Amino acid sequence: MIPFIALVRKDLRLFFNDRKAVIVGLLVPIVLASFFGYLFGGRGGNAETSKVPVLVIDQDGSDISRGLIAQLAGDKNLDVKPSTLDAARAAVRKGKATAAIVIPKDFGRDAGHAFFTSASKPELGLLYDPSHNVELGMVKGILSGAVMQTVSKEMFTGRAGREMVDESLARVDSDSQLPAEDRKVLRDLLGGVKELNERQDERREREGASGESQLSGGLTMPYETREEAITSGRDVEYNGYAHSFGGMAVQFILFMGLDVGIALLMLRETGLWQRLRAAPLSRTMLLGSRTVSASLMAGFILLVLFSFARIVFGVRILGSFAGFVLVCAAFSLMTAAFGLMIAAIGGTVEATRGYSIMATLIMVMLGGAWVPTFVFPEWLRKLTVVVPTRWAMDGLDGMTWRGLGFSSALAPIGVLLGFTLLFGVIAVMRFRWGTE
């Protein structure tokens, strides 16, 4: 037992000996996690998100186009500014605006016609930055709602709408080919709209300028949403820092594991390795002590990061504490085994460093440590179940902000230990013990 403790103690002493490296190694994930945590909801999930910059080119100048612009400008998610076509195109190209909406000449009139009849629909131009596809979807949604509301409002209560009703009534009366029954129905419909407008005018006169008609808002969404974030319990707000600190911990611990592997690879080329191998120590002890020391280092990083997140950002372990500890322990072991595997299968230090950094970054990316996995395509999301970091993230999220019970930690713990075993077996089988 003396050699085992000495080996672990020596590794830890060497790790903590380089205080600058330890501080930087902790500071970097803390800074990044704080930044990502703020971006992805922050504390309480209410962090202010930036508005999407949208330019509007009004070539119509109608009541409808002005109403549409006012409607868009009133949306809390958009930052709407007027522009010209050339300036808007340049701004989108430079990335200064996410999209530009071109309202063409006669849009108001044509949209009105198309609203009641089968006349051809006018086109709204939409210039967009292809790197902002997610925001584009949002802009299109807001635009559809705004056009519908503005055009319907104008058609039912606006000046252009009344003119169009009168014009349509005249056309119905003069159309000799229209069947009598159809003519009657259309006259009733248009006459009804005209009568409604006249009644609203009377009401407005009675109630003064401030009077609001029931249809003055035009067609609107026939529902409202009530949003409720499902967290660990009622009145428990989502804390974006919980996920970001988990993600950064996972990333930097993996890098630590990678360093352990590279260090072992380099050690094998030194006299120190010869001295260790000349001592009466088993291979299990040499690799096992590395596993334990690397796991303790990983545990230390997790402890510091989550302690910081707890104190500064109020991240709490809302689920099973035992589950959290075991997920951390399983991930730490997996990282240590990952490091040993790198040392076992690595060739030259330089090549191994390159390959393993790539593998680590891919694991971190697919594990959802950078961006949530929901932005991945379906097939990729399914694929991530073979990535250990995905399970680590699921486990950490589950035990922190999701507030899940111990039973929910079992699957991540089991899978992480499975990966530990797999990596460990590969490491033991492939490790080159000779000094040649």
Next chain:
Amino acid sequence: MLEVNGLTKIYGKLTAVSGVSFRADHGETIGLLGPNGAGKTTTVSIIAGLLTPDSGEVLIEGKQVQSDTDPVKRKIGLVPQDMALYDQLTARDNLTFFAALYSLARAKAQRAIDDALSLVALSDRAGDKVGTFSGGMKRRLNLAAALLHDPQILLLDEPTVGVDPQSRNAIFDNLETLKKRGKTLIYTTHYMEEAERLCDRIVIIDHGKVIANDTLQGLHRLLPVTNIIAVELDHADGFKPERMLTLVEVKSAALEQDTLRVGVHDLSRGAPVVLRWLAENGHSYHHVSSEQPDLETVFLTLTGRSLRDSK
């Protein structure tokens, strides 16, 4: 104490060691002498259990090392050619760690560490980080680290590489002390003077094979000459040394600038003959001395190549 029998180690097409055999008794110092790449380090690595030979065996007090944890390994102390120390730790912390690898209890380890530091004259620097040590100090500490578990056999793989003459002498003094304590030393080197100074027997290895295994005196007997008469001529222009080979006592003759070196078997008979011949042939001289051929000459004689230039 130590028997090495027919060791062979092959890497692909390269035979690093081929049938190497020798033995070392209690308190004996064996020098493994050969150029770089001769197979010395491979031989030492096999003895230390770092490498498994393709054939042959290593017996330590009649026993083979059976496993990584075989207690027989405790009889061996290895001083690797590369520095095997942690620069970030103090000298004492390094030694404490290496003592723990052999499961030494705390009190015993501290005594061993104090003794080892005292031997290599580093007691006053025990609390300093190794990274602050000079190359020579590191080499001495590298030696101390192999002594903590009191091994009977010390494997020293070129322990003086890259150190200044003063530190080299200090290491020699340490090794001579260990020799006096009855330790068996296996010492690899490509420095002739080191082997000549320290070793009781010398095993010359070249291209993975033992080409000679004898005492220093025994190796000298392999030479065609046992003494060299060095004569500094007043005028060497036009002198033809090969003319001297007609003399029965003269085995070799060579001229380097103004110095004539004549090889003879028997100095007492050969010297008068050589000097008389020079006088009779009108060659005056101003200095005469005698030299013994060194291991460099032995290696040259056995391989036809200079030791330092060998590849």
